[in-house]
Every structure is written in C-alpha cells, then in structure tokens.
Amino acid sequence: MTPADVASDALFFQDILILLVAAVVSVLALARLGASPIVGYILAGLAIGPGGLALLNDREQIAHFADVGVIFLMFTIGLELSFARLKAMRRDVFGLGFLQMTVSMAVVVLLASLVNRSIEHAIIIAGALALSSTAVVLPMLAGRGDMPTRFGRKAFAILLFQDLAVIPLILFVETSASGGPALGAALGSSMWLGGLKAVGQAVIAIAGVIAIGRLLLRPLFRAVARTRSDVVFTAAAFLILFGIASAMESVGLSMELGAFLAGLLIAETEYREVIQRDIEPYQGLLLGLFFMTVGMNLDAHYVVDHVALVVGVLVIVVVVKGAIITLLGRLFRLTLGEALRLGLSLAQVGEFAFVIMGLAARKFLDPDMAQLLYVVGGLSLAVTPALFLLGERWQKKLDRRSRETAARERLGPDLETTASRSEGHVVIAGFGRVGHTVAALLERHKLDFVALDTNPDRVADAIERGLSVFYGDGSRRDLLKSAGIAHAAAMVVTIDDPVVTAASVRAARELAPDLPIVVRAHDAGHCHVLMALGATASVPETLEASLQLGGRVLEALGTPAEVVNDSISDLRADDYAQVMTVEQEPGISPG
CATH class of the missing domain: 1.20.1530.20 (Na+/H+ antiporter like fold)
Known part of the structure; x- marks a missing residue:
C-alpha cells in the first residue's frame, strides 16, 4: 500500500468520525427541544x-x-x-x-x-x-x-x-x-x-x-x-x-x-x-x-x-x-x-x-x-x-x-319527545364511565333511561350507538323538566364535579319531592353533604374501590371467596350505615 493510499484511508475514516460526532451532538441538542432527529441530521x-x-x-x-x-x-x-x-x-x-x-x-x-x-x-x-x-x-x-x-x-x-x-x-x-x-x-412527432x-x-x-x-x-x-x-x-x-x-x-x-x-x-x-x-x-x-x-x-x-x-x-x-x-x-x-x-x-x-x-x-x-x-x-x-x-x-x-353543534340539535322537543314516550324511566345526569355502566345495567333489565351530559364527544358517540343521550347540564331545571323528571321512576347522578352534583340533587329534589335520587359521591364526607341536600342514597366511589381492591388481595393470598364476600359485605354495611344515619340538616352547603 502506497503512502497516498494510507493518507486516503486516513481521510476517509476522518470523514466518518466527523459525520458521527456531528450527528450525535446535533440530535442530542435538539432532543432537549423535542425536535425530530431528522431535523438534527439535516x-x-x-x-x-x-x-x-x-x-x-x-x-x-x-x-x-x-x-x-x-x-x-x-x-x-x-x-x-x-x-x-x-x-x-x-x-x-x-x-x-x-x-x-x-x-x-x-x-x-x-x-x-x-x-x-x-x-x-x-x-x-x-x-x-x-x-x-x-x-x-x-x-x-x-x-x-x-x-x-x-x-x-x-x-x-x-x-x-x-x-x-x-x-x-x-x-x-x-x-x-x-x-x-x-x-x-415527442408528443408531436415520431421521435x-x-x-x-x-x-x-x-x-x-x-x-x-x-x-x-x-x-x-x-x-x-x-x-x-x-x-x-x-x-x-x-x-x-x-x-x-x-x-x-x-x-x-x-x-x-x-x-x-x-x-x-x-x-x-x-x-x-x-x-x-x-x-x-x-x-x-x-x-x-x-x-x-x-x-x-x-x-x-x-x-x-x-x-x-x-x-x-x-x-x-x-x-x-x-x-x-x-x-x-x-x-x-x-x-x-x-x-x-x-x-x-x-x-x-x-x-x-x-x-x-x-x-x-x-x-x-x-x-x-x-x-x-x-x-x-x-x-x-x-x-x-x-x-x-x-x-x-x-x-x-x-x-x-x-x-x-361540529360535534357540539350536532349535540345541541338533540335538545328541546327531541328530548321532550323521547322522555314523554317513557313512563317510569330513569334520568341519568352524567354519561361518563359510571353513567355508561349504569345505563348498560338498566338496558339489561329492560328499563328505559334518558341521559344528559355536557361532553359533546360522548353525546355524539352515544347518539351513533342509538342511545337516548342528550347534550345538556343535569343541574338545569328546564332540562330536567324536558327529561321527564316529574314522571320518572328514579334519577342517578354520576357527575364528577361536586358543585354540579350538589346542584343537580337540589334541583331534582325541588322538582320531584318523592323521586328516588341515587348519587355517586367521592367519599363518605361527600355522601353526608349529598344526603343532606335530598339524595335518597349516596355511593362513595373511593369506598367501593377500596373494598374491591382489598377483596382481590385476600383472594390472592388464598382466602376463600365466600369469606372475602362476607367481610366486604360487613364493612360495606358498617360504612353505609354511618352515611344513612347522618342527620339531614337543611341548608347544608355542598362545600
């Protein structure tokens, strides 16, 4: 190999080294900015x-x-x-x-x-x-x-x-x-x-x-x-x-x-x-x-x-x-x-x-x-x-x-018409994961429902599946009237926001004094507030989640299923008894 060949090889490997150093440095620098590595290479x-x-x-x-x-x-x-x-x-x-x-x-x-x-x-x-x-x-x-x-x-x-x-x-x-x-x-000749x-x-x-x-x-x-x-x-x-x-x-x-x-x-x-x-x-x-x-x-x-x-x-x-x-x-x-x-x-x-x-x-x-x-x-x-x-x-x-516009078109007479066709239906305020599960359970037992939700995407998806879900706030009295609250069999409130939940319970109770109202609460303290506002029953989601998690742990440790179920039932009865026996003081704020 001649000295010229050696020098040429050295220059080639030097070029490779320059390429690698430049690539690594630029990509690392731009990665901090969230830019594409391809931009770094260029x-x-x-x-x-x-x-x-x-x-x-x-x-x-x-x-x-x-x-x-x-x-x-x-x-x-x-x-x-x-x-x-x-x-x-x-x-x-x-x-x-x-x-x-x-x-x-x-x-x-x-x-x-x-x-x-x-x-x-x-x-x-x-x-x-x-x-x-x-x-x-x-x-x-x-x-x-x-x-x-x-x-x-x-x-x-x-x-x-x-x-x-x-x-x-x-x-x-x-x-x-x-x-x-x-x-x-070529287009105009034999060429x-x-x-x-x-x-x-x-x-x-x-x-x-x-x-x-x-x-x-x-x-x-x-x-x-x-x-x-x-x-x-x-x-x-x-x-x-x-x-x-x-x-x-x-x-x-x-x-x-x-x-x-x-x-x-x-x-x-x-x-x-x-x-x-x-x-x-x-x-x-x-x-x-x-x-x-x-x-x-x-x-x-x-x-x-x-x-x-x-x-x-x-x-x-x-x-x-x-x-x-x-x-x-x-x-x-x-x-x-x-x-x-x-x-x-x-x-x-x-x-x-x-x-x-x-x-x-x-x-x-x-x-x-x-x-x-x-x-x-x-x-x-x-x-x-x-x-x-x-x-x-x-x-x-x-x-x-566009979905909100389409969802709003389902308000008014359409909501009233749907509700008027049902006697003894359930009004669901909030159609998130909990409301959707409640609706599925009602459908399984052949019970009618009308749901209200303020998320246009959820409403549009539910409409595409043929469900009676309408765009609207479950705490508004006019919408509750359109949903047939006066002749409904029950109401379920599954809204995440505690303030809106409290307003929904208060509005429903004023419009239908004898209506059973079951409410999703965040914890036992929230249950007390909702019961005081007129809820018939309030279910704390944190309590139920804790009981189910604890039960799964006991089963994993080898505890028989019937023993686990008995323990959960006892704890559930104790905690709900505390909620149900709270004195309902008028005028309690939802906090």
Missing part, C-alpha cells in the same frame, strides 16, 4: 458541509455517502410493501393517493410553466414537491397512537402511493437525461419512439429481475436458514440488495430502483420479518446518513442571500399542498378537522424528493434551482413537527365544535 450536515464550516468539502465523497443512504432507504420501503397490504387499502391508496399526486403535480406544473420551465423540468419538479415524508410522518403517527384512526389510515395510504410513485419518477428522470427526445417535441424504446427496455429489465428473484430467493434463504446463523442471514440480505442494485445499474437504470425491487421481492417471502429484524440496527444509522447528506448539499450563504425567495416558495408549497390534501380529505369523507390535520401533516417535501432532485441535478437541472428546492425541502421537514401539532390542535377544536 442541521448537522449543513454545519459540516461545503455550505457551512466546510469540514467535508469533497462533493463526490458526499454523493457516495448519499447513495448508500438512499439505496438502503429504498430497500426498507420495498420491505414494507406487500401486495396484500395494497389490496386491503386499494381504495385509499389508488384513489386518494393517486388524486393527491395527480392534482399536486398538475398545480406545480402550471406554476412552473409560468416561469418558463420546460415540460420535462416542470414534471420532475412537480413530482418531487408532491412527495411527502414517510420517514418523518409515520413515526409521529405511531408515537401519538394515530395509525388506527381514520386520519392515520388516510395519511398512510397517501404515503404508500407516493412511495410507489417514486419508481416511475426515477425512470422519468433517467429517460429524460438519456438524450432522448424532449417530451413536448416518441426513442422514449418508448427506453421505457420498454426498463420494463423488460424489471420484469426479468422479478422473475429471477422469485425463482431463486426462497431456495437461497432456505439454505441460509439451515445454517442457523443470523450473521449469514444478514449477509445474504445485503447480497440480494447490492446484487440487484448493481444489476439495475449495469443495464442503465438506477441502483435506487434495484434496491426497491430487492426489498419488494424479499417482502413476498416468509423471511421478511427476520430480515427486517436483522437490518433494524442499520436502518436508523443509514437513514440519518442520508439526511446528513441532504444537509451537506444545502448552502447557508444561498439561504441568507435569497431569504425572501426561499421563504416565499416554502410558504407557497406548504399552503398549496396542504390545501389540496385538505380538500381531497373532505372528498374522502374526513371531517373538516381530520382533513385539515391531514393537509398540515403531509404539507412538507419528503425524503424521496431529494433523491429525485439529486438525480436531476447530476443530469440536467441547473444548480440554482436544485439549491432552492433542496433548501425549501429541508426547511419544510424542519417545520413538520410544529405543523403536525398545529393540525392536531385544530382537529380537536373544529371537530369538538
């Missing part, structure tokens, strides 16, 4: 790259780092896909996802044409900006438990279609850069044959890889599985990854496309879960490497010199893209709050946009346009966590308002 790359401190200046070396990250990213996306998943979500994936890409690209192509961009450039820019970030959005959806919700499923469907759309976009960049005819000219030939060759190459992969992959992994070695399994997965990626590159296509095909082929085998588990330690590291190279391609000086242009384009992209997705969400039957949250959550420019722009920049896209798109994309990722939280807040506000 900022770290900007700091050490040619546009920052210039600790890494070799753009060719940076491109190699980026290639590794992108190849691995495409491989993991392929692993996540399966024909079964696509079939189960086909309406949202190929309906909502397709419309989002099509409409977003059409709008951007129109805007790009206004600044005299060629149709090829406009389509590539539009395709890049229409993509959202799977790597940023999916972890936030999973972390906040939103994946099973309607909003989460729609977001996942859009991201899934976008991942599929990356492949034809890459092919379009490749064929546009291969010296074929311009699209505009379209050159482009058609290139697409045909790509389709044949892809079909050949899929056919050979399906034939050989299972026997290969079956042989590897017999070795019972995780190391060999991981090595075989990387062999498939880089082997297919190299094969695609050798026929004039991109290694990124080959990596995606490798992941898709493995996803169709029974070894998918094992391979996903084996490569998991590398996934976050290489994804971070990719986003660091994104940062290294940014130029801080460009941002400072063109701050108005950058901010203007960023606002246009986020607003236009967010508005399109919001409108499509409404079209696919999301509430206004859900649709707005969907639009804000997916308004950013995704990681695959950098792949598309990187390929185009190396082929034909001018450096200034590429830099503008890189900066706008990076900033959009940085503001995504804030947009996500803003969308969540607005969804709660808008949906609560």
Whole structure:
C-alpha cells in the first residue's frame, strides 16, 4: 500500500468520525427541544458541509455517502410493501393517493410553466414537491397512537402511493437525461419512439429481475436458514440488495430502483420479518446518513442571500399542498378537522424528493434551482413537527365544535319527545364511565333511561350507538323538566364535579319531592353533604374501590371467596350505615 493510499484511508475514516460526532451532538441538542432527529441530521450536515464550516468539502465523497443512504432507504420501503397490504387499502391508496399526486403535480406544473420551465423540468419538479415524508410522518403517527384512526389510515395510504410513485419518477428522470427526445417535441412527432424504446427496455429489465428473484430467493434463504446463523442471514440480505442494485445499474437504470425491487421481492417471502429484524440496527444509522447528506448539499450563504425567495416558495408549497390534501380529505369523507390535520401533516417535501432532485441535478437541472428546492425541502421537514401539532390542535377544536353543534340539535322537543314516550324511566345526569355502566345495567333489565351530559364527544358517540343521550347540564331545571323528571321512576347522578352534583340533587329534589335520587359521591364526607341536600342514597366511589381492591388481595393470598364476600359485605354495611344515619340538616352547603 502506497503512502497516498494510507493518507486516503486516513481521510476517509476522518470523514466518518466527523459525520458521527456531528450527528450525535446535533440530535442530542435538539432532543432537549423535542425536535425530530431528522431535523438534527439535516442541521448537522449543513454545519459540516461545503455550505457551512466546510469540514467535508469533497462533493463526490458526499454523493457516495448519499447513495448508500438512499439505496438502503429504498430497500426498507420495498420491505414494507406487500401486495396484500395494497389490496386491503386499494381504495385509499389508488384513489386518494393517486388524486393527491395527480392534482399536486398538475398545480406545480402550471406554476412552473409560468416561469418558463420546460415540460420535462416542470414534471420532475412537480413530482418531487408532491412527495411527502414517510420517514418523518409515520413515526409521529405511531408515537401519538394515530395509525388506527381514520386520519392515520388516510395519511398512510397517501404515503404508500407516493412511495410507489417514486419508481416511475426515477425512470422519468433517467429517460429524460438519456438524450432522448424532449417530451413536448415527442408528443408531436415520431421521435416518441426513442422514449418508448427506453421505457420498454426498463420494463423488460424489471420484469426479468422479478422473475429471477422469485425463482431463486426462497431456495437461497432456505439454505441460509439451515445454517442457523443470523450473521449469514444478514449477509445474504445485503447480497440480494447490492446484487440487484448493481444489476439495475449495469443495464442503465438506477441502483435506487434495484434496491426497491430487492426489498419488494424479499417482502413476498416468509423471511421478511427476520430480515427486517436483522437490518433494524442499520436502518436508523443509514437513514440519518442520508439526511446528513441532504444537509451537506444545502448552502447557508444561498439561504441568507435569497431569504425572501426561499421563504416565499416554502410558504407557497406548504399552503398549496396542504390545501389540496385538505380538500381531497373532505372528498374522502374526513371531517373538516381530520382533513385539515391531514393537509398540515403531509404539507412538507419528503425524503424521496431529494433523491429525485439529486438525480436531476447530476443530469440536467441547473444548480440554482436544485439549491432552492433542496433548501425549501429541508426547511419544510424542519417545520413538520410544529405543523403536525398545529393540525392536531385544530382537529380537536373544529371537530369538538361540529360535534357540539350536532349535540345541541338533540335538545328541546327531541328530548321532550323521547322522555314523554317513557313512563317510569330513569334520568341519568352524567354519561361518563359510571353513567355508561349504569345505563348498560338498566338496558339489561329492560328499563328505559334518558341521559344528559355536557361532553359533546360522548353525546355524539352515544347518539351513533342509538342511545337516548342528550347534550345538556343535569343541574338545569328546564332540562330536567324536558327529561321527564316529574314522571320518572328514579334519577342517578354520576357527575364528577361536586358543585354540579350538589346542584343537580337540589334541583331534582325541588322538582320531584318523592323521586328516588341515587348519587355517586367521592367519599363518605361527600355522601353526608349529598344526603343532606335530598339524595335518597349516596355511593362513595373511593369506598367501593377500596373494598374491591382489598377483596382481590385476600383472594390472592388464598382466602376463600365466600369469606372475602362476607367481610366486604360487613364493612360495606358498617360504612353505609354511618352515611344513612347522618342527620339531614337543611341548608347544608355542598362545600
């Protein structure tokens, strides 16, 4: 090995060390602020790259780092896909996802044409900006438990279609850069044959890889599985990854496309879960490497010199893209709050946009346009966590308002009509967990009830289940009259607020002097107050919870069940006797 080779190796490992230090420091610093690690990776790359401190200046070396990250990213996306998943979500994936890409690209192509961009450039820019970030959005959806919700499923469907759309976009960049005819000219002349030939060759190459992969992959992994070695399994997965990626590159296509095909082929085998588990330690590291190279391609000086242009384009992209997705969400039957949250959550420019722009920049896209798109994309990722939280807040506000409006429509004559049809029904004030349980018990014994609650979400959910629950305050005399308190058989008060509970008991007792009123109390002291106000019976929830917990402990220690039940009954009788024998002094305040 020559001294030059030794020096080159030393510089390579020095670059790796700089990357790791920058990544760790930036992610740790931003973690204290609650920011996404991806933002930290981008900022770290900007700091050490040619546009920052210039600790890494070799753009060719940076491109190699980026290639590794992108190849691995495409491989993991392929692993996540399966024909079964696509079939189960086909309406949202190929309906909502397709419309989002099509409409977003059409709008951007129109805007790009206004600044005299060629149709090829406009389509590539539009395709890049229409993509959202799977790597940023999916972890936030999973972390906040939103994946099973309607909003989460729609977001996942859009991201899934976008991942599929990356492949034809890459092919379009490749064929546009291969010296074929311009699209505009090809549409009006016989030169379209050159482009058609290139697409045909790509389709044949892809079909050949899929056919050979399906034939050989299972026997290969079956042989590897017999070795019972995780190391060999991981090595075989990387062999498939880089082997297919190299094969695609050798026929004039991109290694990124080959990596995606490798992941898709493995996803169709029974070894998918094992391979996903084996490569998991590398996934976050290489994804971070990719986003660091994104940062290294940014130029801080460009941002400072063109701050108005950058901010203007960023606002246009986020607003236009967010508005399109919001409108499509409404079209696919999301509430206004859900649709707005969907639009804000997916308004950013995704990681695959950098792949598309990187390929185009190396082929034909001018450096200034590429830099503008890189900066706008990076900033959009940085503001995504804030947009996500803003969308969540607005969804709660808008949906609560619409539910409250719908719940209020159930007041008045509808409440009176429902109550008038029942004779000897039970009025329930408060339909939380306790009120819901009481209602279920009444239904089991074929007894009618009418419930009042001030939580519009609970009321809307109960209405959807066909229950006689209405929006309103159980302490209001007019609502109690509408609920038929005068001819009710009993009233149950299960409200959390002690003041409102006391007011409900007082109002009900004044309207129906002989009505049995059973009230949920917090403790024995609260029971005394409610009994003094006119409650027929008051049940302290803390007492019941304590008795049940103590009983379970005794059973766990081996005490016979009948002995435990007798002990609980004795204690319950003693405590309730104390409550029931309290002298009811008029005018006692609920405290």
